[in-house]
Amino acid sequence: MIRRAATVGRVGVPAMRAYAPVVLAGAVVALLPLRYGDSRPMMGVVIGGVLFACYAVGFNVIFGSTGQLFLCTGALAGIGGYASAILSDRHGLPMVLAMLLASLMAAAVGGLLSWIAVSRSLGVIFTGIVTLTFALAFQNLLLGQRDLTGGETGLVVDAGSDTLLGEQVAPFYVFVVLLTGYLALFRALQRSHIGWAFRALRDDEIAAELAGVDVKRYRVLAGTLGSGMIGLAGALYAHSEGFISPSTFSFGEVDVLVIVMLAFGGIGSLLGPVVGAATFTVLEEWMDSFDEYRLIIYGSVILVLFLVLPRGVVPTVQRLVDVARRRAVRRAPAPTAEPPVDTLTHG
Amino acid sequence: MRAVVFDGVVLGLQFGLLGVGLTLVYGLGGVLNLAQGQLAVLGAIVAAVRLDAGSAVVPAVITGIVVAATVGLVLDLTLMQPVYRRRGEDRVLLGLLLMLGVAFIIDGVLTWRYPIEALTLRIGGEPVDILGVRMRTGSLLASAIALGVGAILVLFLRYATTGKAVRSVIQDEEGAQLCGVSPATVRAFVFALSGGLAALVAVTRSMTSPVTVNAGIDFTILALIVAVVGGLGSVSGAFLAGILLGVVNTVSAHYIGTYITTIVLLGAAAATIVLRPSGLLGAGRE
Numbered sequence: 069m070i071r072r073a074a075t076v077g078r079v080g081v082p083a084m085r086a087y088a089p090v091v092l093a094g095a096v097v098a099l100l101p102l103r104y105g106d107s108r109p110m111m112g113v114v115i116g117g118v119l120f121a122c123y124a125v126g127f128n129v130i131f132g133s134t135g136q137l138f139l140c141t142g143a144l145a146g147i148g149g150y151a152s153a154i155l156s157d158r159h160g161l162p163m164v165l166a167m168l169l170a171s172l173m174a175a176a177v178g179g180l181l182s183w184i185a186v187s188r189s190l191g192v193i194f195t196g197i198v199t200l201t202f203a204l205a206f207q208n209l210l211l212g213q214r215d216l217t218g219g220e221t222g223l224v225v226d227a228g229s230d231t232l233l234g235e236q237v238a239p240f241y242v243f244v245v246l247l248t249g250y251l252a253l254f255r256a257l258q259r260s261h262i263g264w265a266f267r268a269l270r271d272d273e274i275a276a277e278l279a280g281v282d283v284k285r286y287r288v289l290a291g292t293l294g295s296g297m298i299g300l301a302g303a304l305y306a307h308s309e310g311f312i313s314p315s316t317f318s319f320g321e322v323d324v325l326v327i328v329m330l331a332f333g334g335i336g337s338l339l340g341p342v343v344g345a346a347t348f349t350v351l352e353e354w355m356d357s358f359d360e361y362r363l364i365i366y367g368s369v370i371l372v373l374f375l376v377l378p379r380g381v382v383p384t385v386q387r388l389v390d391v392a393r394r395r396a397v398r399r400a401p402a403p404t405a406e407p408p409v410d411t412l413t414h415g
Numbered sequence: 416m417r418a419v420v421f422d423g424v425v426l427g428l429q430f431g432l433l434g435v436g437l438t439l440v441y442g443l444g445g446v447l448n449l450a451q452g453q454l455a456v457l458g459a460i461v462a463a464v465r466l467d468a469g470s471a472v473v474p475a476v477i478t479g480i481v482v483a484a485t486v487g488l489v490l491d492l493t494l495m496q497p498v499y500r501r502r503g504e505d506r507v508l509l510g511l512l513l514m515l516g517v518a519f520i521i522d523g524v525l526t527w528r529y530p531i532e533a534l535t536l537r538i539g540g541e542p543v544d545i546l547g548v549r550m551r552t553g554s555l556l557a558s559a560i561a562l563g564v565g566a567i568l569v570l571f572l573r574y575a576t577t578g579k580a581v582r583s584v585i586q587d588e589e590g591a592q593l594c595g596v597s598p599a600t601v602r603a604f605v606f607a608l609s610g611g612l613a614a615l616v617a618v619t620r621s622m623t624s625p626v627t628v629n630a631g632i633d634f635t636i637l638a639l640i641v642a643v644v645g646g647l648g649s650v651s652g653a654f655l656a657g658i659l660l661g662v663v664n665t666v667s668a669h670y671i672g673t674y675i676t677t678i679v680l681l682g683a684a685a686a687t688i689v690l691r692p693s694g695l696l697g698a699g700r701e
Contacts, residue, residue, distance in 0.1 A: 135504075188692045192504065193447065197643040198688050201681040204636070208681075212674040320632065324515065331512055363523025370516035375497060378509050 081259075090255055093342050094248035097121075101237050111236055115308070117349035118243040122301035123322065124330045124341030125250040129257070129294035132336035133266040134287045136182060137196035140203035142322030144295045145302025146210065147174040149312045150217055152303035156227035163227045163307060171300035178295020179288055186284045203319050210314040222313025225306050239308035246304060247342070250297055255338055262286065270336070332373055334380030343381050418548045419669045420662055425554045425623075427661020428561035431654035433616045433634060434641030435568065436609030442585040442648030444499060444602045446510035450490075451613050452634025453521035458483035458614020459626040460525055463534040472536065479534075480614040487610025490517060491603045499602070518631065525628045532628055534621040557619035564615065565654055572650060581605060585648050613638075644687045646694020655695050660684060 097118060104110035123141055130138050138144075152170035155161045161169070181202060185195040210217045217223055232238040257263050265286045268276035277283050306312045315321055325348060333344030351369060355362050377384055433455070440448045448454075462479030466472065494517065498510040525532075538553040545555075572578035583591040584601045592598060617626050617634070641660060645652030660680060667679040687695065 184689055188689050190688065190692050192507070193441075193647065194643060194688055194692060194694075197640060198685050200636070201640065201685040205678045205681040208674065208677045212678075328512065328515070331508065335508075360527045361523065363519050364527065365523075367516045367519030367521075367523060370519065371494070371513060374509060374512045374516070378497070378501075378505070 086259060087252065087255055089339055090248060090251040093251060093339055094244060097247065097342070098241065098244050101240060105237050108236055111240060113349065113353055115240050115243055117345050118240065118247050119301060119305050120325060120329060120349065121342050121345035122243070122247050122250055123298055123326050124333070124345055125247070125254055126294045126297035126301065127326050128330055128336065128341050129254065129297065130178070130182075130290050132330065132340075133257070133263075133270065134290040135192060135270055136185060136287060136291055137192050137199070138178070138181070138291070138294070139196045139200040139319065139323055140178075140181070140206070141298055141326045142317040142319055143203040143206040144174045144178055144298040145305070145322060146206060146312075146314075146317030147177055148299030148302035149306035149317060150210065150223070151299075153223055153225040153227070153306045153312060154216060156307075157225060163231070166227065167300065167303040167307070170303045171296045174299020174302070175292045175296030178298070179292030181295075182288045182291025185291075186287045200319070203323065207314055207318055210317075217314075220314065222311055222316075225310050225312060228307030229310050233304075233308040234310070242304065242308070246301065251338060251342070253297075258338070262289070266290065328370060332377070332380055334382035334384075337380065337382040337386070340380055340382045347381075417546065419665050421545070421548050421550060422554070423662030423665035424658055425550075425558040425661070426665060427658035428558050428565065428654070429616050429619055429657070430637060430641045430661050431645075431657025432561050432565060432612055432619075433638040434645055434653035434657055435565070435650050436612040437638045438642040438645065438647055438649065438653045439581070439585075439605050440609045441642065443581065443598070443605050444491075444495065444510070445506045446495060446498060446514065447507065447639070448606075448609065449511055449514040449635055449639075450518040450521060450631075451609070451638045452636070453518045453525075453631035454483045454487060454610045455613035455617035455634045456525065456626065456628065456631045457486060457521055458610075459534040459617035459621060460529055460532050460628060462614075462618060463532050464529065466534075467532075476536075476618050479618065480611045483614035484607045484611035486521075488603055488607035490514075490610075491606035495602075495606070499599070518635070522629070522631055525631075529628060533625040534617065535625040536618065536621045538622050551623070553622040557622045560615070560619050564612070569650060577601075577604065640681075640684045644684050644694060646691075646696045649694065649696040652694055652696030656687070659687070659695075 100114050101111070104114055123145060126144075127138065127141050130136050148167075148170045150170075151173050152163075152166045155169055156163045156166035181199055184190075185198060190198060211219055213219075228234065233242065257266070265276070265281045268279065268281050269283045269286060273283055302317065305316075309316075329344030329348050330341055331344070332347060333340030333342065351366070355365055358365055379387075433451070437448055437451050440446055440451075458479035460479075461482045462475045465475035465478050470478070494513055495510065498506055498513060501509060536553070538551075538556050542549040542551055543555060544550075570578075572582055580591070580596045580601050581604075583594065583596055584598045588598050591601075613634070617630075620626050641657045642653055644660065645654070645656030660683060663683045664676060664680050668676040671679065
C-alpha cells in the first residue's frame with residue numbers, strides 16, 4: 069500500500085487552512101520571473117517546469133487518488149495539443165473554444181481507457197500496459213498522419229501567437245493560474261465526498277465497495293477528470309510554445325518524467341507534483357552542463373533520491389512533522405487544546 | 416503467406432525469450448525490470464567490442480551474455496535488496512523506479528563510451544528450404560537458438576530441482592520458504608538468468624538486423640508487452656504471446672504496410688489484455 073500524505077484536506081479542517089498550501093505554492097511559483105524574467109530561454113525552462121507540474125497534478129488525480137497507472141500522460145496532452153492546434157488553425161475555431169474542445173476530447177479518451185480498465189478489472193500493471201500501448205499507437209498515428217500533424221517535422225501553431233501567449237513572461241502567468249487552479253481543484257476534491265470515496269477505494273477496494281462506494285464510477289470519474297486536466301495543459305502549451313511535434317508528447321519525454329516527479333514529490337499528496345516538478349526541472353537544467361555524462365548522472369541521482377526517500381518528499385516531511393507534534397503534545401502538561409490526531413497517518 | 420508466417424514465428428520466438436526474462440523476475444520478486452532492454456544492448460555491445468578487438472564470434476557472444484548476466488546478478492544483490500524488504504505496491508513502484516534509474520545509467524554509459532557501436536552477426540551459408548519456404552540461415556539459426564533455449568527453460572522449470580524452486584517461489588513465497596527454499600537465492604539466480612537471456616536475444620536479433628546502442632528502450636517496451644500479454648509469471652504464456660505478436664507483426668507489415676503495423680501490433684496486445692485480463696496463460700489476477 070502506498071502511504072498517502074496525511075489527510076489535511078479532510079472536511080473537518082477549516083477552508084483557510086486547507087487551501088493555504090495552494091495559495092502559498094502559487095505565490096512562490098509566481099515570483100520566479102523576478103529572477104528569470106529577462107531571459108527568454110530561462111523563461112522557457114520555467115514554463116516547462118510549471119507545465120510538468122500541471123501534468124503531474126492531473127496524473128496524481130488518476131494514479132495518486134484511484135491507483136490507475138495511466139502510462140499515456142504524454143498522449144493525452146498530445147490529444148489536447150494537436151486537437152486544439154488543428155481545430156483553431158485549420159478550422160478557424162476561436163482558440164479558447166478549441167482548447168476546451170480539445171480538453172474534452174482528452175477527457176473522453178481518458179474516461180474510455182479508464183472505463184475499459186475498470187470494467188475488465190485490470191490490475192495496476194495491466195492498466196499500465198494497455199495505456200502504454202495506446203500511447204505508443206498514438207505516437208505512431210502522429211507520425212503517420214502527415215497531412216494533419218506534419219509528421220516528424222512537427223506542426224507550427226499560429227493561433228495564440230498574437231495574444232498574450234506570444235509574449236515572454238505573460239504565458240508563464242497563465243500557466244501559474246492553471247497550476248493554482250489545478251491544485252485548488254485537487255484540494256477541493258480531497259475535501260468533498262469524492263475525496264472520501266477516493267481514499268476509501270485506495271485503502272481497500274473491497275471494503276469500500278462493501279461500504280457502498282461505487283468504486284467503478286469513481287475510478288472512471290478520476291480517469292476522465294485527470295485526463296481533461298492533462299489535455300488542457302497540453303493544449304495551452306501548444307499555443308504558448310507555437311510549435312509541437314510528436315516528441316513533445318512522447319512517452320520518453322513526458323510520462324517517464326511525470327512518474328518520476330510525482331513519485332519523488334509524493335504520490336497522492338497535494339504538493340508532491342509541485343515539489344517533484346521543481347526538483348527535476350532544476351536537476352535537468354543543472355545536468356545540461358555535463359553533456360555526455362548527462363544520462364549517467366541523471367540515472368544515479370534517481371537511484372539516490374529514491375533510495376533515500378522511497379516514499380516521496382511531501383509524505384516524509386509530513387510524517388516528521390507529525391512525529392514532532394506528537395512528541396510536543398506528550399511533553400505538554402495539560403492537553404486542553406484540540407487533540408493532535410487531525411493528521412492521521414497509517415503506520 | 417507461409418513465408419510471412421514463418422518470419423513471424425522467427426521474430427516471435429525471440430520476442431518470447433525477451434518476455435520470459437521479464438516475466439520471471441516479476442513473478443519472483445515483483446520487480447518490473449525496466450532495464451531489461453538495456454541489459455540486452457549491454458550484452459550486444461560488449462560482444463561487438465570483443466569482435467572489433469579481433470575475438471572469434473562464439474567467445475565474444477559468450478562474454479557479452481556473461482557480462483549481462485553478471486550485471487543482473489549484481490543489481491539483484493545490491494540495489495534490489497531494499498526493494499525486496501518492501502511489500503505489495505510499494506515494492507513494485509520502488510523496483511520500477513530504481514530499474515528506470517539503472518536503465519538511464521546503462522544507456523548513458525553505452526552512448527558515452529560507444530556512441531556508434533552496433534552488433535551485426537553475419538551468418539553465412541545458402542538459404543535453406545523448409546516446407547517450401549526459403550529461409551535465410553541467420554533467421555534459422557536465430558529461431559533454433561530461441562527455440563532450443565526456450566525448450567531447455569521450460570524443461571528446467573518443470574523438472575530440475577532449482578526450476579521447481581523457482582516455480583514454488585512464484586506461487587507462494589512464504590510457503591516455499593517453509594519448505595526450505597531460499598527466495599533470495601532463487602531471485603538472484605533468476606535475475607542473472609534474465610540478464611543473460613536478454614543479451615542472448617540481442618545476439619540472435621543481430622543475426623537478422625543490427626542491434627544499435629540506443630535500442631534498449633524498444634527492447635524493454637517489447638518485453639513488457641510480451642510479458643503482460645502472456646500473463647506475468649507464465650513462461651509458456653510469454654512464448655505464446657511472443658509468437659502471436661510476432662506473426663501479427665510480420666503479417667500486417669506484409670499486407671498492410673509498416674506504418675499501420677505498429678498500431679495493429681499494439682492494438683492486438685491491448686485487445687488480448689482486455690479480453691483476458693490476466694494474460695493468455697496467466698494464473699490469476701496479479
